[in-house]
Amino acid sequence: METQVRAEDRIAQAIEKTKDPALARELLREVRRLAEKFLEAHGRPAAFMEVCGSHTHALAEFGIKYALRDVLKLLSGPGCPVCVTDQQEIDAMIALADGEDRIITTFGDMLRVPGSRGSLMKVKAEGRADVRVVYSPSDAVEIAQRHPDKQVIFLGVGFETTIPVLAAAVYEAESLGLENFSMWMSGKLVEPIVRYLLDTGETHIDAFILPGHVATILGRKGFLWLAEEYGVNGVISGFEMNEILSSLYILLDLVLKGKAEIVNNYPYVVREEGNPGAWKLAEKYFMPVDMAWREIDVIPKSGMGFRPEYAHFDAKKRFPVTVGKPKPTACRCGEVIRGLIEPEECPLFGKACTPAHPIGPCMVSSEGACAAHYKYLRQ
Amino acid sequence: MPGKILERDEYTAIVDVMGSRLKIGILLTPDVEVGDWVLVHAGKALQVIDEQFALESIEAWKLINELREQGVIDPTDR
Numbered sequence A: 001m002e003t004q005v006r007a008e009d010r011i012a013q014a015i016e017k018t019k020d021p022a023l024a025r026e027l028l029r030e031v032r033r034l035a036e037k038f039l040e041a042h043g044r045p046a047a048f049m050e051v052c053g054s055h056t057h058a059l060a061e062f063g064i065k066y067a068l069r070d071v072l073k074l075l076s077g078p079g080c081p082v083c084v085t086d087q088q089e090i091d092a093m094i095a096l097a098d099g100e101d102r103i104i105t106t107f108g109d110m111l112r113v114p115g116s117r118g119s120l121m122k123v124k125a126e127g128r129a130d131v132r133v134v135y136s137p138s139d140a141v142e143i144a145q146r147h148p149d150k151q152v153i154f155l156g157v158g159f160e161t162t163i164p165v166l167a168a169a170v171y172e173a174e175s176l177g178l179e180n181f182s183m184w185m186s187g188k189l190v191e192p193i194v195r196y197l198l199d200t201g202e203t204h205i206d207a208f209i210l211p212g213h214v215a216t217i218l219g220r221k222g223f224l225w226l227a228e229e230y231g232v233n234g235v236i237s238g239f240e241m242n243e244i245l246s247s248l249y250i251l252l253d254l255v256l257k258g259k260a261e262i263v264n265n266y267p268y269v270v271r272e273e274g275n276p277g278a279w280k281l282a283e284k285y286f287m288p289v290d291m292a293w294r295e296i297d298v299i300p301k302s303g304m305g306f307r308p309e310y311a312h313f314d315a316k317k318r319f320p321v322t323v324g325k326p327k328p329t330a331c332r333c334g335e336v337i338r339g340l341i342e343p344e345e346c347p348l349f350g351k352a353c354t355p356a357h358p359i360g361p362c363m364v365s366s367e368g369a370c371a372a373h374y375k376y377l378r379q
Numbered sequence B: 001m002p003g004k005i006l007e008r009d010e011y012t013a014i015v016d017v018m019g020s021r022l023k024i025g026i027l028l029t030p031d032v033e034v035g036d037w038v039l040v041h042a043g044k045a046l047q048v049i050d051e052q053f054a055l056e057s058i059e060a061w062k063l064i065n066e067l068r069e070q071g072v073i074d075p076t077d078r
């Protein structure tokens, strides 16, 4: 008897198609055709920037960036949350770990990020601090429940995708009445940094591959300002090979036609309005604050920090640490995240700086451009 | 990561993510039901995946069919 394929399994099959190699070959050929058309018409390749570390990783891993290198400029933007974090703030987070009374909890990528004096991994290895990697900030809340005698601090680094997840953890800690849980909040917002890049004009960008996961929260609506105020195209993209290739196709089609639109090419996940409930929860605890970005000055209201009413969850208030100005290093992550240079243009790339011995965060994080280039694009 | 909801209670759910069972939070998607697909990030469901769109409008698929219909792509040319 023929069994009916259940709807949810058909979704699984549909998602499978996003990885289909035959389709990928056809799409790649079409993308190249349009990219060549642009090159011919404008005498230069179109320049697209991705502002999501997962896209940076995928473009390198699937070989798309390499396959199109002669006809299309794909720039990595400020999309890796660890990579855009100011060095002084990283130093503060590492200094925060010192102290018998506390447990520092964090996502894995933060552990190896080099500060001016070692990394969290180093202070952990030296037995100077109790540092634990968690999969979810809610796991940190559980740790706080199990260790009422310790202060448990979560290092909250991330964009709009992660900020509601951080808020959910604060909600859980609040519901449980925990007094020993707090968060070092370093949330970053995509819009102010993209505006900064466009306003300074230091990098020429024809269009943006917009972050699918951030758009899950903000919706297509959350990016309309890009087309309306700047006349710049954007496509909200998923992360599989064919999703990215079709997004490039859509962008090339738009720039060739000279249109300014925001296209949702991830419609099974991203809604017009996003997930307003999730963002509402984020706004219950957090509000926009001025934030320093790595090797960029403070950008007004470009981050999210605790509202004053929730200062008891704010590790920045509860455990103030002072660190000096970091020593300048030869690391050029600041230029990499602004699309000014390719990782290979950093003199340390692949020599002094490798994933085993990273000098900067762009080589540490799995979402960093230097790590992606080292793994997939090294000649 | 897309995952399928297998069980749920008030604030948490068990999801199947590529064959492994994970416990996730559903505070950000309070209306999920068993059988729904969700996008999972850092231990929380961020959004319910829209069944109709997933079935009909994985854009890559739609696009390639359009290109075939327009004769831009020759399906025999592999």
Ligand code: SF4
Binding pocket: A330, A331, A332, A333, A334, A336, A343, A346, A347, A348, A349, A350, A353, A354, A358, A359, A360, A361, A362, A363, A364, A370
């Ligand atoms: S290669 Fe290393 S040192 Fe150079 S920019 Fe990248 S992370 Fe920094």
